[in-house]
Amino acid sequence: MADLTTDFAGIKSPNPFWLASAPPTDKEYNVRRAFEAGWGGVVWKTLGLDPHVVNVNGPRYGAVWGADRRLLGLNNIELITDRPLEVNLREIKQVKRDYPDRAMVVSLMVPCEEDPWKFILSQVEDTGADGVELNFGCPHGMSERGMGSAVGQVPEYIEMVTRWCKQNTRMPVIVKLTPNITDVRKPAKAAKDGGADAVSLINTINSITAVDLDNFAPEPTIDGKGSHGGYCGPAVKPIALSMVSEIARDPDLQGLPISGIGGVTTWRDAAEFIALGCGSVQVCTAAMTYGFKIVQEMVSGLGQWMDDKGHADLDAIRGRAVPNVTDWKYLNLNYVTKARIDQELCISCGRCFAACEDTSHQAIAMKPGRVFEVIDEECVACNLCVNVCPVENCITMERMAPGTVDPRTGRMVEAEYANWTTHPNNPAAKAAE
Amino acid sequence: MSASTRTDGIVAGRLDPATLEANFADLHPPLDPHEARVAADRCYFCHDAPCVTACPTSIDIPLFIRQIATGVPEAAARTIFQQNILGGMCARVCPTETLCEEVCVREVAEGKPVLIGQLQRYATDTLMAKGEHPFARDAPTGRRVAVVGAGPAGLACAHRLAMNGHEVTLYDARPKPGGLNEYGIAAYKTVDGFAQAEVDWLMRIGGIVQEHGKALGRDLDLDALRESYDAVFLGVGLAGVNALRTRGEDRDGVQNAVDFISKLRQADDLAALPVGRRVVVIGGGMTAIDAAVQSRLLGAEEVTMVYRRGPEEMAASRFERDLATSKGVRIVFNAQPVRIRGKKDGTERRVEFAYTRYGPDGFEVTDETFEIRADQVLKAIGQTLYEPPQALALKRGKIRVDAAGRTSVAGVWAGGDCASGGDDLTVTAVAEGRDAAEDIHKALMS
Structure with missing residues (x-):
């Protein structure tokens, strides 16, 4: 099978699947179970200074479900570890000693002063851990005390703290970024400037999962009140992929290792993060939903896909999709497609018709006998019909061959690539120059 | 136990009471709320859905299923009852496999239709269990209508007439209302006295007086009914x-x-x-x-x-x-x-x-x-219309009606199994009774 061994900023693990800093990595018992199940590494749940924090005792999670209660998104308001520092450190040391081949990264969050960072780094170093991850991402609770995302939202703080850490430890320093900002490249750049060995993203997204309509209270509700939490799980994956790609393709950030986090649920999700430049992936919600055993599916699935495609190791796929992430203005405007409905596969539900007729371009005709056909004169190839069709591959987007005439525009489809910056109709074409 | 399955002759008590109870239990146990939501989620909310076309009462099936999926089965029930006041019974006895579920796109595609009948039962049961009757009567019109036969056609007709503000007298030959819902139909399809409970629930519209033990031709005379009432609806079924x-x-x-x-x-x-x-x-x-x-x-x-x-x-x-x-x-x-x-x-x-x-x-x-x-x-080789009044024109042994349910005699409408046209189904009878009521209303109010 393909070689899944991972070297992430000098931190080695037998596979790229790490458990993210979160409740599953709170203590020795869980982490031992994770390693027994086959996880390549863990990021130990965030340590802080003593006296340790006190957590809420009402619900800490809220969820968004699909049909049959498939968990699509999870919201969490739990704080960092609520156990004494010494206990965590002792456990980390014992586990690392027993599982030397696994990645043991320790997440940290202390106030924005150099001494506390200096203190805790030396403590962690003594455990034999492989690296640290600076938690600049937690959006709830700790941020109200000037930590977590309160730091991650100010690039200058990120740079300052990262520099302190680099000056006070020989361990690799990973900076975990919050998505609750407008441009993720700025905090990533600050981390790099501070000397970070890598970044990891995304942390969770500010969220309220629902509103209890009987009590008019946000969920999860604690004694009638609710506070925003951090959103994670399958629902956030597209946001995470986009933010990862922003960093991966930024010229100023080239070579900065990325640990991808956000909705990784299957081997395929992991492969996508790796293709967008990630050196490892971190998982939390999927493990919290299904238990640690899912890593076995992830390892076998990624391995099989790599074998099928002839990719020998992770270097062969890492970042392969990055060159294909571009700006809108560089998309080929001469690439013309039309929707095609496979009448053999069509089950005549008419969803494509309703979607196109009501909300798009009136480009699907409903003919007698519930036959649905695309009207090429109207089809702008928006893809909505494909997206709402319940049958896989029933509707596809077929490219019009160069030299043929697009019935919608009456113009010949040109073979040459042409984009927004060159299109004669684009008023911004010149301004872009 | 004196008898067994191997006792010769025609005898009672072949099975013990527990076995009998199990044998005659609900054929399709009701969906629980989670099952209903999962089943509802399978509906594609088809455009101009084939299931609606296939339903003789034209219930807006995708809409009521979406109402279930979004957690408001009571609203789903109202959607159903607007078209079919006997939606509860139809959910139990409709041959859905030859109606809505036969043309469900998921039946066509996968051989597994959305469970329309069971979802309809879930919705209607939910509302009925709350003891809610979702309709109110319009202002009284002062018009009186005789409905003969308290089966599905007669009940649907009487309810719609009452809703439109008319005074209805509902006659039936048998001691109980319900027609085949009460006296026909396999017991395991309508357990726990549902047929009577449904009639009681339906009667809460008000304005309907029931007269039992009155048969047309024996106790009732069509001409006399025409004299006493502004209109007559016949839903007498096939008693022969x-x-x-x-x-x-x-x-x-x-x-x-x-x-x-x-x-x-x-x-x-x-x-x-x-x-x-x-x-x-x-x-x-x-x-x-x-x-x-x-x-x-x-x-x-x-x-x-x-x-x-x-x-x-x-x-x-x-x-x-x-x-x-x-x-x-x-x-x-x-x-x-x-x-x-x-x-x-x-x-x-x-x-x-x-x-x-x-x-x-x-x-x-x-x-x-x-x-x-x-x-x-x-x-069981078929039923026939039993001694219809002479004045009525027949068609293939049934009372001839036009699309609106009008018979050959002015002021007399008919629907259900006794009338020509349509399959002999509960749901068809409901549609015919309802539509005749609307036509009677139109005729009386013009």
Whole structure:
């Protein structure tokens, strides 16, 4: 099978699947179970200074479900570890000693002063851990005390703290970024400037999962009140992929290792993060939903896909999709497609018709006998019909061959690539120059 | 227990009460809220959905299913009841496999339709359990309408007329309202006295006076009704039963299947209900299936259903046929009875059948015969209109009506099984009763 061994900023693990800093990595018992199940590494749940924090005792999670209660998104308001520092450190040391081949990264969050960072780094170093991850991402609770995302939202703080850490430890320093900002490249750049060995993203997204309509209270509700939490799980994956790609393709950030986090649920999700430049992936919600055993599916699935495609190791796929992430203005405007409905596969539900007729371009005709056909004169190839069709591959987007005439525009489809910056109709074409 | 499944003759108490209770329990146990949401999620919310077209009452099925999926089954029930006030019964007895679910795109694509019938039951049960009647009467019109027959057609008609503000007198020949919902239909499809509960719930619209034990031609005269009321609706069903015209038909132990079913439906104690050790049911429709299956469930050892034509011509649906065979009923096709024989004391009774076939000149009975032992014979070869008033024009043995339900006599409408047009289904009767009520309303208010 393909070689899944991972070297992430000098931190080695037998596979790229790490458990993210979160409740599953709170203590020795869980982490031992994770390693027994086959996880390549863990990021130990965030340590802080003593006296340790006190957590809420009402619900800490809220969820968004699909049909049959498939968990699509999870919201969490739990704080960092609520156990004494010494206990965590002792456990980390014992586990690392027993599982030397696994990645043991320790997440940290202390106030924005150099001494506390200096203190805790030396403590962690003594455990034999492989690296640290600076938690600049937690959006709830700790941020109200000037930590977590309160730091991650100010690039200058990120740079300052990262520099302190680099000056006070020989361990690799990973900076975990919050998505609750407008441009993720700025905090990533600050981390790099501070000397970070890598970044990891995304942390969770500010969220309220629902509103209890009987009590008019946000969920999860604690004694009638609710506070925003951090959103994670399958629902956030597209946001995470986009933010990862922003960093991966930024010229100023080239070579900065990325640990991808956000909705990784299957081997395929992991492969996508790796293709967008990630050196490892971190998982939390999927493990919290299904238990640690899912890593076995992830390892076998990624391995099989790599074998099928002839990719020998992770270097062969890492970042392969990055060159294909571009700006809108560089998309080929001469690439013309039309929707095609496979009448053999069509089950005549008419969803494509309703979607196109009501909300798009009136480009699907409903003919007698519930036959649905695309009207090429109207089809702008928006893809909505494909997206709402319940049958896989029933509707596809077929490219019009160069030299043929697009019935919608009456113009010949040109073979040459042409984009927004060159299109004669684009008023911004010149301004872009 | 004195009798068993192997006791000869027609006797009661073949099975113990617990087995009988299990045998006659709900055929499709109701969906719980989670099951309903999962089932509802399978609906694609089709544009101009085929299921709606297939429903004789044109219920907006995608809408009510979406209302279930979004957690408001009460709203779903209102969507259903607007079109079909007997939506609760139809959810239980409709042959959905030949109506809405047959054309569901997921049936066509995967052979697994959205469970429309069961979802409809979930919605209607939810609202009815709350004791809510979702409609109110319009201002009184001062008009009076006689509805004859309190079966599905009559009930739907009476409800819609009452809703429109008219005063309705609802007559029925039997001691209880409901028609076939109460006296026909297999017991396991409408358990726990649902038919009466539904009528009670329906009556809460107000403005309907029930008169039981009044039969048209016996206690009621059409001309007199026309005199006393502003309009008359006839939903009298098919009270006559076709005879076999076979030798031996008059013997003991030979009975109409409808009477057997009606007795079963009205029985307080199924263990007291006699059934033959070997039962032969003659016919190929729903009545035949219901009689055959329920004979088995009562403890008959052998039940054979004999139909004179092939499976493709059978009126009972594939689902019903499969239900029967799954309960141990044997179905014999292409045979018709020649005579019923046996000793005078009722023993050694058997039915002699001749095979039938399609020859060069069409359907024919062959010389090849066989016998089936039968302690009890149930006849289910169709029902007919019973002594219709002379004034009414008929069409193929039924009261001739136009699309609006108007008969040949001014001021008289008809619908349901007694009227021409449409299948003999509860849901069709509801649609006809409802539409006739709207036409009566239009006629009275213009």
